Amino acid sequence: MAKDVAHELLGELEWLVLELGPNGVWTRRSHAPKWLVEHRGEAGGPGGDEWPPFLATFLDEAREHFTRGVAAPLRSLMWCEVTPDGREWPLQASALDVGGRRLVFVEWLDERYAELRAILQRARQTTLEFDSLHREVLKKEVLLHCIVHDLKSPLAGIVGSLSLLADGEQDAARRELVAIALESARRQEVMIRQVLDVFASELSTSQSFARDPREAPDLVESVRSVLQAYGPVFQRRSVGLTSRSLAASRAPIRVVGRADRLERVLANLLENALRHSDAGDEVELEFVAAAQSVELTISDRGPGVPETIRATLFQKFVQSGPSRGVAGLGLFYCKNTLEQWGGAIGYEPREPKGSTFRVALNRALAG
Amino acid sequence: MTPTRVKVCMLGSFAVGKTSLVQRYVKSLFSERYQTTIGVQIDKKELVIDGRPLTIMLWDLYGEDEFQKLSASFLRGAHGAFFVADGTRAQSVDHALELAERFAPDLGDGPRILLVNKHDLAAQWEVRDETLARLRAKGWLVLCTSAKDGENVERAFELLARAMLERESD
Numbered sequence: 017m018a019k020d021v022a023h024e025l026l027g028e029l030e031w032l033v034l035e036l037g038p039n040g041v042w043t044r045r046s047h048a049p050k051w052l053v054e055h056r057g058e059a060g061g062p063g064g065d066e067w068p069p070f071l072a073t074f075l076d077e078a079r080e081h082f083t084r085g086v087a088a089p090l091r092s093l094m095w096c097e098v099t100p101d102g103r104e105w106p107l108q109a110s111a112l113d114v115g116g117r118r119l120v121f122v123e124w125l126d127e128r129y130a131e132l133r134a135i136l137q138r139a140r141q142t143t144l145e146f147d148s149l150h151r152e153v154l155k156k157e158v159l160l161h162c163i164v165h166d167l168k169s170p171l172a173g174i175v176g177s178l179s180l181l182a183d184g185e186q187d188a189a190r191r192e193l194v195a196i197a198l199e200s201a202r203r204q205e206v207m208i209r210q211v212l213d214v215f216a217s218e219l220s221t222s223q224s225f226a227r228d229p230r231e232a233p234d235l236v237e238s239v240r241s242v243l244q245a246y247g248p249v250f251q252r253r254s255v256g257l258t259s260r261s262l263a264a265s266r267a268p269i270r271v272v273g274r275a276d277r278l279e280r281v282l283a284n285l286l287e288n289a290l291r292h293s294d295a296g297d298e299v300e301l302e303f304v305a306a307a308q309s310v311e312l313t314i315s316d317r318g319p320g321v322p323e324t325i326r327a328t329l330f331q332k333f334v335q336s337g338p339s340r341g342v343a344g345l346g347l348f349y350c351k352n353t354l355e356q357w358g359g360a361i362g363y364e365p366r367e368p369k370g371s372t373f374r375v376a377l378n379r380a381l382a383g
Numbered sequence: 384m385t386p387t388r389v390k391v392c393m394l395g396s397f398a399v400g401k402t403s404l405v406q407r408y409v410k411s412l413f414s415e416r417y418q419t420t421i422g423v424q425i426d427k428k429e430l431v432i433d434g435r436p437l438t439i440m441l442w443d444l445y446g447e448d449e450f451q452k453l454s455a456s457f458l459r460g461a462h463g464a465f466f467v468a469d470g471t472r473a474q475s476v477d478h479a480l481e482l483a484e485r486f487a488p489d490l491g492d493g494p495r496i497l498l499v500n501k502h503d504l505a506a507q508w509e510v511r512d513e514t515l516a517r518l519r520a521k522g523w524l525v526l527c528t529s530a531k532d533g534e535n536v537e538r539a540f541e542l543l544a545r546a547m548l549e550r551e552s553d
Contacts (some may be wrong), residue, residue, distance in 0.1 A: 069390070069425050069440050073459055093454060094422030106421070129421065136450055137419045140397050143448070144417075147472065151509075 023047065030105075032122040034075070036082060042067075042075055042120070049124065051097045051105035070095040071109065075120065078111035082118045094125060094132075106130075161215045168208045175201045206287070210345040213280055214332075217353045225274040225357055232380030233275035234268040235310055239301060242282040246290075255290055256298035269305045270380040273357045278377075281353055284346040285314040285373050292318025292371070310377045317370040321363060329363055350375075388438045389547050390460050392490075394453065394482050395467035396475040397446025400500040403530035404467065405443045408540050413531050420445045423457055432544050439544060447482065458489040463496075463547045465539065470499045470527065473509035480518075494546035496524045498539055503529040 026033060027047035034042045052068075067075060074092045081090040089112035097105040106129030109122045178198040182191070226232040239262050250257040271278070282301075289299040293316050303312040321329055330351040332344065350373075351361050360376040393401040402420050406412045409426045426441045442461070447453045458464075464486075466479040479497060497518065499510055515525050524542065528535040 069442075070423060073456070076459070077456060093457070096420075096422060096424045098424065098426075104424075108422075133419060133421050136421065137417075139450060140419050140446075140448065141417065144398055 030124040032120075034120040034122075036079060036118040036120070040079070045119070049122075051099055051107070051124070054099035054101075068097055070097075071107075071122065074109045074111075078109075078118075078120050081111050082113065087113070094129060096129075157215065161212070164208055164211050164215075168205070168212070171201060171205055171208065175205060207345075210284075210349060213349050214345045214352070217277070217349055217356070225272065225277070227272050227380055229270040229380040229382050232270040233273050233278050235271045235278070235303060235305075235312070235377065236262065236265045236267075236269050238275060238278045238282060239303065239312075242279050242286065243301065246283065246286050250286075250290060250299070253290060253293070254295035255293045257286070257301070258298060259301040261302045261304070269303075269310055271310055271357075271377040272359070272380050273353075273377065277353050281350045281375070282312075282314075284350050285375075288346060288373075289314055289316035289318070289371070292316055294318075305379065308379055308381070310379060312375040312377065313372050314375075315366060315370060315372040317366070320365045320369055320371050326363060330361065387435065387548065387551060388440065389462040389544075389551075390440045390442060391543060391547075392442045392444055392458055392461045392464045393467060394444055394464060394479070394486070395446060396469070396472070396478045397448045399446065399467045399469040399472070399475050399479075400528075400530045401446065401465075401467045402443050404465070404498065404500060404528065404536060404539075405441050407530045407533055407536050409441065411533075413533075415531075421451075428540070430541075430544065432541070432548055435548060437544055437548065439540070447478070453482065453486075455486060455489045458486055461490055461493060462550075463494045463543050464490055465496055465498050465543065467498045467500055468510070470501050470508045470510045471504050473514075476510055476514065476518075492550075494524075494543055494550065496526060496539055496543055498526055498528045498535075500528045500530060502527040502534055503531045 023046065027049075030049040030051070031046060032044065032049050032052055033046040035045050037043055070092075077092075078090060089110050091111075092109040094106055094108050097107060099105065106125040107122050108125055109120055111118075111120045113119075175198065178194055178201055181194045182198055186194070239259060243257060243259060243262065247257060286299065286301070293299060297317040300315045301312070302315075303310055330347050332348045347361075354361050354375060354377070358378050362374045362376075364372050364374065366372055393405060395401055397419060398417055402418070402424065403413060405424075405426050406414070409428050420443060422445055424443045426443065428439045428441060430437055430439070442457060444453060444457050445451050464483075466483050468475040468479040476497075476499065483495065483497075499515065502508075515527075518525050526535045526539050526542075528539060530536060
């Protein structure tokens with residue numbers, strides 16, 4: 017009775033049960049499911065080449081599995097039989113030893129297969145759409161980069177000509193106009209450079225910086241170089257620029273990164289500090305090296321960052337205070353670049369007024 | 384004459400057009416709708432090459448990605464293989480080559496062809512001619528195909544079929 021029920025049940029479920037006999041021949045122990053009937057006709061002889069190709073391959077694997085005497089069942093991946101009427105039959109086979117009987121069950125997966133396919137379909141379509149969008153964005157960014165780059169070339173000529181004019185003899189009114197034009201052109205140069213820097217940092221790969229101390233930048237050298245470059249600019253604005261750490265440094269401090277970009281990060285932070293400082297203020301650049309990392313701070317006595325924009329300060333196009341002709345990309349560049357190197361940047365207000373930007377860098381260590 | 388029966392596997396990333404190539408070849412059909420393959424789907428094509436009947440069993444294997452990894456057991460007994468890439472996704476060529484390398488021991492010295500599909504979208508191609516030239520120079524038989532308009536599809540299967548028959552005759 018139980019045997020009849022099992023037989024009927026397997027038939028209803030469109031399952032196939034095969035048994036491997038001592039003579040090495042597979043014998044069907046269930047009704048022939050519809051997909052098999054379509055494949056080989058109701059009568060269906062014993063196995064061999066007449067099994068559908070995937071099943072034939074699995075039966076060979078099952079035979080080996082039984083020969084090896086592995087206790088755990090062997091499970092096939094899913095496959096799909098397509099009957100001549102175009103119907104798909106998703107199937108999965110398992111080989112297991114049941115009380116010494118070497119059996120293969122072939123399950124008809126039906127709804128489970130449909131569900132899995134729907135999930136995978138959606139996941140893959142999303143991946144394809146994401147890739148396509150990413151490529152589109154990349155193309156547009158490259159185009160924009162070309163445009164911005166082209167804008168830079170004539171600007172160099174304008175700045176050069178204005179500089180020559182500024183050096184020449186002229187009355188006070190003209191001198192003032194030339195100075196304004198020159199200042200505007202230089203601001204525009206800075207904005208274009210920031211845009212190009214951001215492009216470069218976003219398109220760069222993780223391979224474009226050094227972890228090896230033999231190639232990694234020396235923070236001390238980078239700080240010295242940037243302070244030398246910006247010293248005269250600060251002096252012209254009567255803003256002090258000091259670094260006690262640099263004065264006390266006796267040995268290189270190798271950090272994960274790239275020298276030119278590290279100097280650009282420091283330059284952006286110094287430019288930022290200078291922009292918000294008044295004559296007579298002082299900007300301090302200090303750093304402290306620990307075993308694994310280095311912390312660097314740049315502090316000013318400017319008005320500080322308004323509380324309303326602190327949360328978004330490091331995003332693109334965010335400007336603190338009056339824009340003063342900046343693109344709002346400098347801090348974004350710093351964050352993006354430092355995070356690529358495993359570092360970080362943060363902001364904190366100073367009392368009674370002012371800002372401190374805190375940069376964390378990883379030390380480039382041997383091994 | 385009893386037809387020679389051969390097993391041919393289609394391998395490549397997901398959505399490169401493996402199923403579409405098989406459908407184009409076996410049923411002369413093409414659908415714009417992408418339908419992902421799970422596991423394997425097997426189709427049969429009978430043809431005659433120089434008077435010799437041949438039955439090709441086409442094992443259209445699911446595209447490998449982070450969700451499904453290919454198993455070597457599918458390749459057991461294969462006589463030849465197509466490695467399929469999508470010309471609009473340069474990465475899919477790298478992946479096809481990586482699969483070719485990974486499954487080289489399972490495929491033995493059976494013939495293989497690299498199909499760079501979706502040639503009907505040539506304007507959107509990321510795969511450069513120099514890349515294909517470099518692969519040809521390395522010994523790969525590379526064909527640019529289009530399951531959509533049928534470009535090089537018959538030719539690809541015929542070339543592989545001939546190569547398999549030649550190998551059988553040796």
